Amino acid sequence: xxxxxxxxxxxxxxxxxxxxxxxxxxxxxxxxxxGYARLHGAALLVTHVDVTRFVxxxxxxxxxxxxxxxxxxxxxxxxxxxxxxxxxRALSGVEVSWSLEQVVGDPAIALKDLAEKTDARLIVVxxxxxxxxxxxREFFTGSVAARLAHRQPRPILVVPLGEPAxxxxxxxxxx
Numbered sequence: 001x002x003x004x005x006x007x008x009x010x011x012x013x014x015x016x017x018x019x020x021x022x023x024x025x026x027x028x029x030x031x032x033x034x035g036y037a038r039l040h041g042a043a044l045l046v047t048h049v050d051v052t053r054f055v056x057x058x059x060x061x062x063x064x065x066x067x068x069x070x071x072x073x074x075x076x077x078x079x080x081x082x083x084x085x086x087x088x089r090a091l092s093g094v095e096v097s098w099s100l101e102q103v104v105g106d107p108a109i110a111l112k113d114l115a116e117k118t119d120a121r122l123i124v125v126x127x128x129x130x131x132x133x134x135x136x137r138e139f140f141t142g143s144v145a146a147r148l149a150h151r152q153p154r155p156i157l158v159v160p161l162g163e164p165a166x167x168x169x170x171x172x173x174x175x
Contacts, residue, residue, distance in 0.1 A: 006008070008066065011085045012045065012099075012101070012117070012118050013043035013045055013097075013099065014118060014119060015035040015042055015118065015119050015120065015121050016037070016038065016043045016044060016045040016052035016113060016118055016120055016121065016123070017033055017034075017036050017042050017043075017045070017120065017123075017124065018033075018045045018047055018111060018115055018118070018123045018124065019034075019044060019045070019046055019047065019120055019123075019124040019125070020047055020048075020049065020107065020111055020123070020124070020125045020126075020144065021047065021083060021086075022047050022048065022085065023048075023079065023082055023083060023086070023113045024086075025086070025126060026126065027037070027086070027089065027090030027157055028126070028161065029124065029125070029126035029159045029161070030044075030046065030086075030087055030090040030091060030097045031090055031094065032124060032157065033046075033058045033095045033122075033124035033157070033159075034094050035099070036089055036121075036122055036157065037096050037098075037122055038094075038095070039063070040121050040122070042121055043096075043097045043098065043099070044091075044096050044097065044098035044099075045098070045099060045101060045103050045114070045118065045120070046083070046087050046098055046099065046100045046101070047100075047102070047103060047104050047111065047114060048083055048100070048101075048102050048103075048108075049102075049104065049105065049106075049107040049110045049111065050102055050103070050105075051105070051106070051107065053089050053106075060116070061137045069149070070105055071111050075171065080100070080102065083100055084100055084174070087100060091151070092143045093115075105141050107144045107153060108144045108148050110143070110148035111125075111148060112148060112152040114152050115152060115154055120154055121154070121155075122154060122155050122156070122157060123152075123154055123155070123156050124146060124156075124157045124158075125144055125145050125156065125157075125158055125159070125161065126158070126159045126160075126161050127143075127145075127158060127159070127160050127161050
């Protein structure tokens with residue numbers, strides 16, 4: 001087991017614990033996922049969903065071709081490096097085998113598809129910080145966790161971030 005990402009092998013782990021990540025995410029999400037991966041004797045598949053790209057077609061051999069939503073956007077190797085560094089820091093001292101994979105499209109659908117392809121044991125996601133912008137976004141699109149819960153059969157662990165709301169606090173205040 002290692003606390004650094006192994007070199008890419010081109011093979012996805014079978015029956016991993018999948019954790020969805022975004023740049024700058026609180027490290028607690030990855031650490032919680034790693035704890036469950038260790039508990040199950042599974043690899044951790046750290047996954048970032050690029051919402052600026054979509055799947056254009058998939059070859060019969062499984063190779064996925066993508067295209068950007070905005071043709072002026074160029075894929076960033078810097079983003080992969082940033083995510084790899086953030087995960088390595090979050091998992092410093094944690095003995096778990098992990099790899100980073102980037103997928104594209106709608107986060108709930110992309111994580112569901114990856115879970116199906118790898119026969120994942122568990123999907124782990126974090127909450128977002130509360131605020132009017134996030135409340136509006138969730139009103140129109142729904143949360144990734146809720147959408148995953150209704151679209152696939154695997155257990156989902158939602159790791160709360162930030163301060164929890166009080167019992168009497170309105171979660172979606174009117175603007």
